[in-house]
Amino acid sequence: MAAALVEPGGRVAAYDRVATPDGPAPDGTALDAEGLWRTLEALLGKLAADAGDPPLAGVGAGCGGPMTWPGAEVSPLNIPAWRGFPLRARLRDRYPGLPVRVHNDAICVAIGEHWRGAGRGRGNVLGMVVSTGVGGGLVLGGRLVDGASGNAGHIGHVVVDPDGPPCECGGRGCLEAVARGPGLVAWAQEQGWRPGSPDVTGIELAADARRGHPVAVAAMRRAGHAIGVAVASATHLCDLEVTAIGGGVSQAGALLFDPLEEAFRAHARMDFARRVRIVPAALGQTAGLIGAAALVFAGDRYWSAD
Amino acid sequence: MAAALVEPGGRVAAYDRVATPDGPAPDGTALDAEGLWRTLEALLGKLAADAGDPPLAGVGAGCGGPMTWPGAEVSPLNIPAWRGFPLRARLRDRYPGLPVRVHNDAICVAIGEHWRGAGRGRGNVLGMVVSTGVGGGLVLGGRLVDGASGNAGHIGHVVVDPDGPPCECGGRGCLEAVARGPGLVAWAQEQGWRPGSPDVTGIELAADARRGHPVAVAAMRRAGHAIGVAVASATHLCDLEVTAIGGGVSQAGALLFDPLEEAFRAHARMDFARRVRIVPAALGQTAGLIGAAALVFAGDRYWSAD
Structure with a gap:
């Protein structure tokens, strides 16, 4: 899993990533849906804290499919721990009051390449x-x-x-x-x-x-x-x-x-x-993160749902 | 060539057609671009006159490709007499002050089926x-x-x-x-x-x-x-x-x-x-005519050019 703080113009101001094991978690327990969510929350928290907790315009996310859309209950093929996991709802709980938008990860790459690539x-x-x-x-x-x-x-x-x-x-x-x-x-x-x-x-x-x-x-x-x-x-x-x-x-x-x-x-x-x-x-490995940010910053072009 | 008077709701109020020979014209002269245009003008004039010359909201046309778009210089494959013929410009001259919109004939069929089919x-x-x-x-x-x-x-x-x-x-x-x-x-x-x-x-x-x-x-x-x-x-x-x-x-x-x-x-x-x-x-042979009318009546959905 990768996360970034992206500026309104599309520049990546901060970036971090963490492996998503598909077997047991590092402490030996089976990786369940909640364990994976806690890993993501920790990644997001650390990234923001290291950058001095800047104000956020919103949260965009790309996730492997399939998923329901736009509700984003996600079941990424390569992450068995998440089956019907309510990613958008969880991010909304975590970031109350902010727009939260989730789309397919390859779509986010395409958006990134269109927006800034x-x-x-x-x-x-x-x-x-x-x-x-x-x-x-x-x-x-x-x-x-x-x-x-x-x-x-x-x-x-x-x-x-x-x-x-x-x-x-x-x-x-x-x-x-x-x-x-x-x-x-x-x-x-x-x-x-x-x-x-x-x-x-x-x-x-x-x-x-x-x-x-x-x-x-x-x-x-x-x-x-x-x-x-x-x-x-x-x-x-x-x-x-x-x-x-x-x-x-x-x-x-x-x-x-x-x-x-x-x-x-x-x-x-x-x-x-x-x-x-x-x-x-043109954008390399951050294309999907830049595209996810564009779901928020350029929603008129990339986000047709509500 | 076929023509129709289509009501704002999509109903065909009047319809007529005429063969488009790809060889010589009926009078024995070679069918040139202008001869074919006069045939179309006569078809349009007769259709409107028979219906009592009702007021028109605009003119929509579907034509075989290829064509430039939206300018609609048309070169329909099966009509050798027209090569780069300025169909949209001619229709504008014929119907001054009215919106005139031309698109590919198969696209007009698809529009018709979406709009009313x-x-x-x-x-x-x-x-x-x-x-x-x-x-x-x-x-x-x-x-x-x-x-x-x-x-x-x-x-x-x-x-x-x-x-x-x-x-x-x-x-x-x-x-x-x-x-x-x-x-x-x-x-x-x-x-x-x-x-x-x-x-x-x-x-x-x-x-x-x-x-x-x-x-x-x-x-x-x-x-x-x-x-x-x-x-x-x-x-x-x-x-x-x-x-x-x-x-x-x-x-x-x-x-x-x-x-x-x-x-x-x-x-x-x-x-x-x-x-x-x-x-x-669902619409049969009038689908393309209904779709051409939708270029005018529902331009917000079907006509992105000017």
Whole structure:
């Protein structure tokens, strides 16, 4: 879990983070919902105290999905301790009188990139995170698209190959099934890649690709192709100007972006679609925190609920 | 070309149409841009005169793409006589002082279905036309999505099979390449279907499917599967509530909608996506005219330009 104090202009004034174990807590007891909440409260309290407890305009939070929205009972896939945890209500109790707004973490990254990052000044932007999963958020006509239930932006479940690999969602051939870090690692291992560590992720695979390992390079090409197809579909459907891509897998740089661009150009042939720019995300690991702050500071564009 | 007088509530008070030949004009001269414009002017004049020249609130028009937007210099693919024809400017000259608004014809169908048809009362709707081409329009958060250049809604160029058939757009495996009427007719003929007429379209193919011709049924299954995959992708990206499908091919009814629903259910497995309803368009051939009227009567929702 990470927290930041963000200024109205988007500058991160203070930042801190703490690991969220999915097993037992450090003292040996099982990590339950309340234990995790206390860990978050402590992180928030320490961050504010170290900065001299400045006045707050509000509280924005990004959390892994799924969640109900805008009520934000959260059940983040990778944090089993929270299932239907009332995150927004708890933050409201903790910060009475302040606006409290919670959205999907990938949506917060997309908001951050639109507000102060690679999509700044553009009206129609897709922000993507290619990491353990593949998530995203969609800004159209200068405003965040929430959709019917706050779930718009799920670029990871755009179908890139109807006969492709099964996806965790129960479907088949989703972008996420092909391009998420663990999927790429599994594919590379099948092709004979032998990582140095057992806890390997897409970040190590991307690093090995940069060192020239042919299987790792091929894995990045595979991911890039799938992302290019999905972005072509999204561009045709939404008439985008910019797609900003972050997350660990994107650290492969040109080894990912070159095949991505090639696949995109092969499929996005209409004049309006060819104008979209596909760029690396600009804000790095604080993008989601800056986007969460924008839920408060720029709610007219990014927060349609109450 | 079709024209209607539409009341503020969306009722069609008067309607007329005239064929738009793509060869020579009826008098033997080549159909040029001005000849086609005079045909349209005559249609509009007669329609209004027959109705007693009622006062007009404005003029809305849907035209085949591509076009510049919102300026609406139109170059409809199927009407070679108009290339860069200044349709909006001409209508403004013809109706001085009135608002004149022009958008893509498939977008007007989608607007019509949202305003008064199958998507009425819903905030997040995809309207589709499956006909000679596959077009569409997107309403999110209760407002039409225009995108960067007025081209949002191109569901026909969502990729449903990256290795699929080449598309007229220059890409490969677009929904339109698989599911448009002429593509289905060509595929069915390859499979041994022998239509009764040489000028056969998807409408005859759909009719033959209803009569039980196995190749025609298989063609509808092929189209339905491709549409289901594309709608699953669109639903994940945009968190839709309703997808309304019209156009000649949709006249196959359950022969199209059953395999469509089956493919959609196989690929749209996330909870939020399973809630979308996929339904036949409700307004029939006047949907686009009603939507064009909504550009004027409900411009706050459907017209973001000036």
